[in-house]
Amino acid sequence: MKIKSYAGMCLAFTLFAACSFVNAPDPVKGAGEGGEGGEGGTGAGGGVPSPCGNGVYQTGEECDDGNDVETDGCLSTCKKAKCGDGFVWEGVEGCDDGNMVNDDGCTNTCKLSTCGDNTIQEGEDCDDGNQDDTDVCTSACKTATCGDGFVHAGIEACDDGNTDDTDGCLQGCNVATCGDGFVQVGVEECDDMNLSNTDACVACKNAVCGDGHVRAGVEECDDGNLLGGDGCGPGCTLDNLLPQCMSYGVLDEADRNVNYSGSVVCDSNLIGEGWYRFMGAAGTQMPTFPPPHYACGTDAPGWVQDPYPAAQGQVVNATVCFNWINGTCEWSSAIQIAHCGSYYVFYLPLTPVCSLRYCGTN
Template identity: 50%
Template sequence: ECDDANADNTDDCTELCLQPTCGDGYTWAGNEECDDAGESAACDADCTAAACGDGLVNAAAGEACDDGNDVNEDACTAACQAAACGDGFVQAGEECDDANMADGDGCSASCTSELNAQCMQPYNSFNLALRHVNNANGPVGCDSAANNDWLGAGWYRFTGGAGAKMPESPPATYRCGTHATGWLNGAHPAVNEGVAARTVCFHWNGNQCYWSAPIQVVNCDGFYLYSLPVPPACSLRYCGEG
């Protein structure tokens, strides 16, 4: 086919006097990135260097797929593996994916959100309109002793006239039937976060967080439960809204 009077297998004529082709085992200079005489972990079948994300499925390199991108949330992950429940990436049709196949941790083995076990346990209810942020009238209450719907430290749910949840921004003082109004300093957790640590701030004397208290919150897919301690002073109260 050719004869260039040399034995260089990387130029336009091999030592066997054949035209170079992809797959002959010789890397054709200027035309091929590699040539391993077929697909290998380092070289694709088209004689380009193998790389996950190049759009070519290289089984020798352990690729199950290659869709030419580095997106983890489509059918082929950035590691060139077929997307599957348990891979740690939330795909279409999955509610969650916590990178394991265990039940009972907030995300099931089938990648659906689970209610935390705490949601099934008994809890107290805040249900009086006195506790709502819209209440600007007395009487003044304090969540430091048995008073109206406060029954001491424990798990509580806001319901009825008290609202549906704690506010995430500071209510004005002298609301909620108290002096210093308690609000959640941060966002409520998602269902799959389980029991989450949060902080309640109490608004007083021009300071939105004059006092604070550590609490726990769990999203029960339709309502929230709060593990509330006795506030650090009086008159302080946990407020509701919604």
């Protein structure tokens, strides 16, 4: 009985060994019939693990997208794309030069350098990160200078982008003005770099007789017109005038005009007896009619009752009457009137009483 049992065990062992030999793993194919992984390395009990680029995330890899494209989010080294890796990540980066130098055309954030990015690049003088053309750095990333065509606020008065000194803006970026020594075309006739009114250039106009300014060494006089008989002739030479036409006091108060009434003034307070000329708001001469009471700022206004001299150089005696309650000539003063061409002068004494006044009219 024991011998039979032993023989059966031997037969069973022999059959198992034979079956095991038939299904033993092939050293080339891998694990048996199911060892297709010997070619792909994925079958159970397969060969060496697959390399980067097979699309399967492996230990030690940051990513694996199964391709060799260097412009997407995963490099051929199975590293995640990032700024500074030397590869331009399409749609994300504008550039990638593989360094952290910020002023070489590609910034440290992998953006292409441009004027206005607040980083000074090659070819730029400055970069203040704005497009303001009135500060120290223009929108072209050039340092503001006179002549660049932009007005530097607080520094330049103008900037027309040229070096022409005959237009409205000079080379120093100053606005052209009379007296700067440059003739502004279409505006000035001359510019002698001074404000003298006695030389050949007056207010940046060529000096001429009749401009109202006496040109030294050339004109004897200049009264602003070309008329004769007013002391200065049309050639800017002195007319032959009476002495009193050359030296006189001036009466030009607005309240001396016959159209004024209000205050009460008396010409017994004149500076003194002498030759006077009516000018300005007072008028140009004395009236030849009786003004109403209280006119020209007094009680009894004065007027001339005799004719004026008819010709230049003529002097006549006349009477000034003062109009008051008892008549248009209640008081009077003996005066003289001299014809000076375009104006008259009057020899006036102090009034006999107060309040009397010599009136003016236009």
